[in-house]
Structures are given as structure tokens and as C-alpha cells.
Amino acid sequence: MSRKNSKKSDRKRTRNFDEYKGVLEITRSGMGFVVVTGLETDILVRPNDFNTALHGDTVRVQVDPDKTGKRMQGVVVDVLERKQMEFVGRLEMNKGYAFFIAEGNKKIPDIFIPQASFNEAQDGDRVVVKIKEWEKDTKKRPVGEVISILDAEDSNDVAMKEILLENGFPLGFSDEVLEEAARIPDQISQDEINKRKDFREILTFTIDPVDAKDFDDALSLRVLKNGNYEIGVHIADVSHYVVPDTALDEMAYQKATSVYLPDRVNPMLPEHISNVLCSLRPNEDKLTFSAVFQMTPKGQVKQYWIGKTAIHSDHRFSYEEVQEIIEKEDGLYRDEILLLNSIAQRLRKKRFESGAINFSSTEVRFKLDEKGKPIGIIVKESKEAHQLIEEFMLLANKYVAENISKIEINKKPIPFPYRVHDLPSEEKLLPFMAFARKFGHKFDTSTPEKIAESFNTMLKDVHGKPEQHVLEQLGIRTMAKAVYTSENIGHYGLGFEHYCHFTSPIRRYPDIMVHRVVEQVINKSIKPDKKMDQKCKHSSERERAAMDAERAANKYKQVEYMKDFVGEEFEGVISGVAAFGFWVETIEHKCEGMVSITSLAEYDEFRLVDTDYSLVGMRSGRKFRMGDRVRIKVIAANLEKRQLDYEWVLTATLEEQEEENKSKQKRKKKKTGE
Known part of the structure; x- marks a missing residue:
């Protein structure tokens, strides 16, 4: 049933040894295991053979095939990629130097801190330390520097920072990255605008969460002489400012995503870019990458255009404001909002009729006091205002991917970061179907389309019934995880043959990658990226790490909130x-x-x-x-x-x-x- 190919393990032969590439996982006991894609069992690595590798690092491990015994045992010969370089712990001062003692369950060697790197920290301070150097094949300890002193009384702040670091997200940006961002001019030259299609005189607005600062998408609307509508989906042109082979681009790639915790955002890009230069703030000229559609009142796309634009947002809406306009049919730009909503609902209905699976979604947020302590729970449901934006973003993502999929170079598809979602696995689907049958729901598994249709029928039938929650949750668990890859197998959950992420480049690196490929196609200067698969895999891994961080932070807040009960x-x-x-x-x-x-x-x-x-x-x-x-x-x-x-x-x-x-x-x- 799955469309994925079976993966071979990352293995090569070196003299009399087998070498594998994998991720080192260190248990609480201190023993290590290298997890290798394609290997049925992990490779055991003893603590003396880590060779500076730490938990979560991507390593190359060497195995002697003549000494495997019951279990493969290996030695780390190289650290290919560090998961984490910054750690939370305490300082123990000595004369002229200090040792950093890390906190947490994972075994981390004490880090040597020379006096010049104390940065005003005192003995016993809780600090964040960054490893600066660590010679392999020696008994020397890693050398680091204090990058921040933590407020011992602010346990919430410390916990959130630990969660970010545990998942490989640095807490800030290097001086080099910040300097690069600061040097980018705020003013947009007329010469740059002349290279673009000018939408500044067309009604344009943004719709975002009430507390958002990085507005990376906007909608424009105008009526055409033929009675159709021109609807523009305008996306911040981050790739104009973040260019390859810069410290700024390297940091954005390493993070690959912004991380949204209950009380803070760990941004992919420095604030000057995400909240100032690229944020589509009202009453400011901005550079954008756009997908512009000529549509009928019934939501049928007659023509589309993809290219670089300049816009000027007339207003910044919150979702709540737009929802009120939809419900009361009154307010600023009432006619335009109602028209866009009408078309969005038609697009949504057509999407589900074409095979998209209609899992409902609710978002739980914490109401926090000034110290970040949770004092209440807010349950947010997806309403028509959210769906309005969602449908036009999906439309843009779909058409951009479809456009690129038609282009070949040397009779081969262009390497491109598609967002794909595989079919449900039979292993997960069969027990779920048996369970759903107990509630009277039957599944037709003759085709992928029929499976999706069965899901939608079930979800419609259980709405409002006691079993709704359990069947929705278990149904979601049967689904594969969406990932980035250059192999375009389509997006099963959305029912799209072609799909990518084009609409959030301020917070997702794959969107920047998409913009760069699209620009090359427009300029007819295609340079196939030979590392596209590697970049896609990295982006998928960082996305999962961000989700793990967000789950851990939410769990922390749940525990903190329930302590009072x-x-x-x-x-x-x-x-x-x-x-x-x-x-x-x-x-x-x-x-x-x-x-x-x-x-x-x-x-x-x-x-x-x-x-x-x-x-x-x-x-x-x-x-x-x-x-x-x-x-x-x-x-x-x-x-x-x-x-x-x-x-x-x-x-x-x-x-x-x-x-x-x-x-x-x-x-x-x-x-x-x-």
C-alpha cells in the first residue's frame, strides 16, 4: 500500500571494517547506541568509544565484522553533525578557570571554561555555555564559554531554554549573523520595484493571530472587467534578503524553522528581518513573491501567474476581527472579506470532494501571567477566518508545485523540495478499521481515494457523538508523517498530486528553497541543486525537533498549571x-x-x-x-x-x-x- 521505496542502510566498506552513518543515542546508564537507517538493530557504542560525540549527534561509526558477536559493536570515528552546542548547567570556579557541570539526564563531559570566557559569571551561577573547541582522539575536555547567565529564580525561563537546547535550537544569533542582518538597508530602491509587478495600488491586507509580528502573507483583491476576480497571494520575499553563502543563510538553514513555545518564539531569522524588513506590515511598501489567480465567483481558476511583486498592505486584521465581519456581515472591507470567504469555502468544499481528509483541529493555548505562569486554558477552534487564509495558502502552494513539476532539465525533473504525505500504512490502518467497525463504520480499501472517502464519511457520521474524539485521534495516528523530499509522490491528506511550502519563508527554510528554485525557473537560469535531498531530509528532521520542543514546552505548562490542583x-x-x-x-x-x-x-x-x-x-x-x-x-x-x-x-x-x-x-x- 505504501508508495515509499525500501531504504538501504548508510554503509560503506573501509579496509576490514564496515562504516555506518547514524545518530548516537545515549541512555541514562551512559551506554550509546547508533541508530542507522535500514539496520534492524542499533550499533552498541561504549562510553570510551564516543570520540567527542554527544547524544543526538550524527556520527560515522566503524564496526569490525569479525567481532560482532550477538550484537554489532562499534567505535565513533567522526562527528558529522552536532545536534547541540549549547548547554544549561552550573559553574564550579577554580583559580583562573572553571568547570561547567551540565544538567539533565544525558551524559555530557564537564566543559573547561578559561577565565577570559567567564563573561562575568560567578561560582555556582546557572549559565548557558557553548562548546568552542573539542579535539578528537584525545583525553582533553571540551573548551567552552559562558554565553548567558540565567536567573535562578525564573524556573520557567530556564526550563524553556533547556527545551530549546535539548532539541538543537540555539538561543540566539552570532554577532556575525546579527551584523549581516543589520547591514541590510531598510529602504527599497525604485530600481528594485521596477523589476517587479507593482501591486501597491491594489487593495491588500493581512490576516494573522492577534499577537503575531511576522506577517509573511497577504491577500489582494480587485474586480476585473470580465466579471472575474484577481486574487493575489503575496508572500514575503525573504530570499531577496537571505542569500546563499552568507552566515545569515547558514544559520537559517541550520535552524530550518522557527519554534513556537507557549511564552516565546525562537525565530529562524533575526528580528530585524522577520519582524521589520520582511514582515508585511500595514502602510509600508514591501517586496513579495506572489501567486496571482484570475478566478470566477465560484472559485474556478481561469489563469494564474507566479512572480516577484511589490505590495503595500492597507490594513492588518486579526483572525478575530475577520471572524466578526463574516458573522455580522459588517465592518471594514466587508464586501471583500465576504467575497474571499465565499470563494475559500467553495475551494474547501471542492478539496474534500476531491479526496482531502477532513480531520477537525483544535488548538490549546495557555493564558500566562507576566512571569509566564499559566493561569488559564484557551481552546481555539478553526473558524471560517482561519479557513479563509488556509485555503488561499493551500491554493498557492499547490499551483507553485504543479508549475515546477512540469519543467525538466536534461530530461529529468528539477530538484525541488516537495511537501509530500504518503498513504496510510496497512499495518496501522487494519487495526483501526476493525476498531471503527465496532461503532458501525465500514472502510472501502480498494483504492487510496476510497480510503479517504471512507475516512470522511466516518468523520461526518461521528460528529457530535461520544466516540468522535477517539476515532479522530486514532484516525490521525494511522496517517504517515508529511515530509520534504524531491521525490514527488503527492500529498494524500490534502488530496493534491503536487504540493510544496511556498507561503511561510519567515519561519520555514524549505519555503526559501522553493522561492529560489521558482526564481531560477522564471529567469531561465536553472542550476540543479545536487544537495536537495540532503537539505530536504535536514528540514524534515528540524521540523520534527521543533514539534518535540513545542510538545515538551506545552507539557511543562500543563504540569505547572495542574500543580495548583x-x-x-x-x-x-x-x-x-x-x-x-x-x-x-x-x-x-x-x-x-x-x-x-x-x-x-x-x-x-x-x-x-x-x-x-x-x-x-x-x-x-x-x-x-x-x-x-x-x-x-x-x-x-x-x-x-x-x-x-x-x-x-x-x-x-x-x-x-x-x-x-x-x-x-x-x-x-x-x-x-x-
Whole structure:
């Protein structure tokens, strides 16, 4: 069912040794394992053989095929790419030097800090240190410098910074990068505008979250003489400012994405670029890359044009403001907003009819006080204002990818960073189908299109029913992860044959890559990028790292918020099951915690039933199934582990309670031998 090719392992032969490329993972015990794509088992590496490699680094490991035994063992011979160069920990001062002792579970050698690199830090200070040099094949310790002193009392700030560093995102930018950004002139020359299509006199506006500062997309609209509409999707022309072979471009590539935590943004680009030069702020001339569509009132694309433009945004809307205009049919640019929304809804309807899968989405955000402490939960739903922007961004991304897919050089496709989404795997789909069948939902697996159609029918049928949440969540888990690749296999979830990311270059590096290829095509100066696959893989990896960071930060905030409710009871929904317990998400707060199977031992002995996504009592038959509503008590909130522990609260009729109490007494007597 999958369209992906099986991958061979990254292996080559060196003299009498096999060499592999992989990622080093170091366990709490200090033992290392190199994970190699295509190898069924990881390669064991002992601590003395790390050769300066740290957890998460991409390494080259050498294995003696004559000494593999039961398990392959290797030695790291080279560090190809560092995941992390900055660390949080404490300083231990000595005369003329200091040692940095890192915090966290992963084993990191103490870092030598010469006095010239203290940067005003004192003995015992909690600091961020960056490794400056580390000679391999020696017993010498790494040498570093203090880059910032942390406020020991601001535990939230320290936690967020640790999460970013753990996932390989530097906290700031080097002086060289900041200087490059500062040297870029703010003024746009008339000569540059003359090279572009001028949209500055056409009505244009942005729609973004209320707290956004980096506006990287805008919409323009005008009525044509033939009764159709010209709708422009204008995207900040970041590639005009961030050019290859500069420190600025290198840093943007290494990060590959901005990271959005509950109380901060770790931007891909310096603020001067993301919030000033490239942000499509109102009442300012800006340089953009645009996809411009001539459309009928019914949303049919008659013509399109892709190229460089200059725009002048007339107004900056928030999503909430636009939603109010849509609902009340009144407000600034009312007619234009309602027209765009009407077309967007038609595009959306057509997309789902053509095979896109309609998973609903809600976003949970924390309301924070001035110190970053969560004081409330905000659940945001996707409304028509969000869908308005979403549909036009999808349209632009689709047409840009489709346009590039038609062009070949030397009878080969141009290397291009497509955004692809593979078919669901049979391994994940079959158990889900069996589970959905228990609720009366049947799946047609004869074609990928029929599978998508079955998903949409199910999602429509379960809307508003108790099982909606569980079937949506499990359905999402059957899906493959979307990735960047030059192999264009289409985007299954969106139902698009061609798709890319063109619309967010301020916060995503692949969008910059797309802009560069498109510009080469427009200028007829195509230079195929031989490293495109490598860049796509890197971008996908950094995207996953950003998602891990965002999840960890959200979990931290959940734990921090629920600390105030230890001992209290809440209604929740079982959000996952495992052999060691089940997870519950509270209905009121959307905060997830674990009910351990050991805490259920007094009621029964429970076993995991994979096919039913449930834990079942061996004697009582009591079932805890994903999607069930339960009552829980918050019993612990561990910020260091970012972990919430819940306890199941028995809620039953008087008869059931009496029966349960009798069973408890019997078990107690049997245990004590009475």
C-alpha cells in the first residue's frame, strides 16, 4: 500500500571494517547506541568509544565484522553533525578557570571554561555555555564559554531554554549573523520595484493571530472587467534578503524553522528581518513573491501567474476581527472579506470532494501571567477566518508545485523540495478499521481515494457523538508523517498530486528553497541543486525537533498549571492506553496525565487488549477503553520530569459500590491469610 521505496542502510566498506552513518543515542546508564537507517538493530557504542560525540549527534561509526558477536559493536570515528552546542548547567570556579557541570539526564563531559570566557559569571551561577573547541582522539575536555547567565529564580525561563537546547535550537544569533542582518538597508530602491509587478495600488491586507509580528502573507483583491476576480497571494520575499553563502543563510538553514513555545518564539531569522524588513506590515511598501489567480465567483481558476511583486498592505486584521465581519456581515472591507470567504469555502468544499481528509483541529493555548505562569486554558477552534487564509495558502502552494513539476532539465525533473504525505500504512490502518467497525463504520480499501472517502464519511457520521474524539485521534495516528523530499509522490491528506511550502519563508527554510528554485525557473537560469535531498531530509528532521520542543514546552505548562490542583478531582477522557496504564486528558483543562496500572491493582488485574485499545480486568471484565469518560484525581505534578500522575476515581451506583467493597474485603482476607 505504501508508495515509499525500501531504504538501504548508510554503509560503506573501509579496509576490514564496515562504516555506518547514524545518530548516537545515549541512555541514562551512559551506554550509546547508533541508530542507522535500514539496520534492524542499533550499533552498541561504549562510553570510551564516543570520540567527542554527544547524544543526538550524527556520527560515522566503524564496526569490525569479525567481532560482532550477538550484537554489532562499534567505535565513533567522526562527528558529522552536532545536534547541540549549547548547554544549561552550573559553574564550579577554580583559580583562573572553571568547570561547567551540565544538567539533565544525558551524559555530557564537564566543559573547561578559561577565565577570559567567564563573561562575568560567578561560582555556582546557572549559565548557558557553548562548546568552542573539542579535539578528537584525545583525553582533553571540551573548551567552552559562558554565553548567558540565567536567573535562578525564573524556573520557567530556564526550563524553556533547556527545551530549546535539548532539541538543537540555539538561543540566539552570532554577532556575525546579527551584523549581516543589520547591514541590510531598510529602504527599497525604485530600481528594485521596477523589476517587479507593482501591486501597491491594489487593495491588500493581512490576516494573522492577534499577537503575531511576522506577517509573511497577504491577500489582494480587485474586480476585473470580465466579471472575474484577481486574487493575489503575496508572500514575503525573504530570499531577496537571505542569500546563499552568507552566515545569515547558514544559520537559517541550520535552524530550518522557527519554534513556537507557549511564552516565546525562537525565530529562524533575526528580528530585524522577520519582524521589520520582511514582515508585511500595514502602510509600508514591501517586496513579495506572489501567486496571482484570475478566478470566477465560484472559485474556478481561469489563469494564474507566479512572480516577484511589490505590495503595500492597507490594513492588518486579526483572525478575530475577520471572524466578526463574516458573522455580522459588517465592518471594514466587508464586501471583500465576504467575497474571499465565499470563494475559500467553495475551494474547501471542492478539496474534500476531491479526496482531502477532513480531520477537525483544535488548538490549546495557555493564558500566562507576566512571569509566564499559566493561569488559564484557551481552546481555539478553526473558524471560517482561519479557513479563509488556509485555503488561499493551500491554493498557492499547490499551483507553485504543479508549475515546477512540469519543467525538466536534461530530461529529468528539477530538484525541488516537495511537501509530500504518503498513504496510510496497512499495518496501522487494519487495526483501526476493525476498531471503527465496532461503532458501525465500514472502510472501502480498494483504492487510496476510497480510503479517504471512507475516512470522511466516518468523520461526518461521528460528529457530535461520544466516540468522535477517539476515532479522530486514532484516525490521525494511522496517517504517515508529511515530509520534504524531491521525490514527488503527492500529498494524500490534502488530496493534491503536487504540493510544496511556498507561503511561510519567515519561519520555514524549505519555503526559501522553493522561492529560489521558482526564481531560477522564471529567469531561465536553472542550476540543479545536487544537495536537495540532503537539505530536504535536514528540514524534515528540524521540523520534527521543533514539534518535540513545542510538545515538551506545552507539557511543562500543563504540569505547572495542574500543580495548583493536586488532590482535586476532574472529569476526563482516556486519550491512550498501554500495558502499564492509561492516559487521561481532563475535559476542563485539556491536560494529559497517566493513571498507572499499579494504582488499579486494588480493583483487579488488568491486561492490555491491543485490538480494542483498552485495558480489561481479568476477573471483573471492567474495561478502560480509549475515548471513555472517567473521573480522575490529580495526585502528583513533577515539573522536572514534565509528568502528571492521575488516579482513577471509582464512580458507580450504590449496588456496584457495595459489590466492589465486598470484592475488596475478600481480596484483603485472602492476602492476609484470614
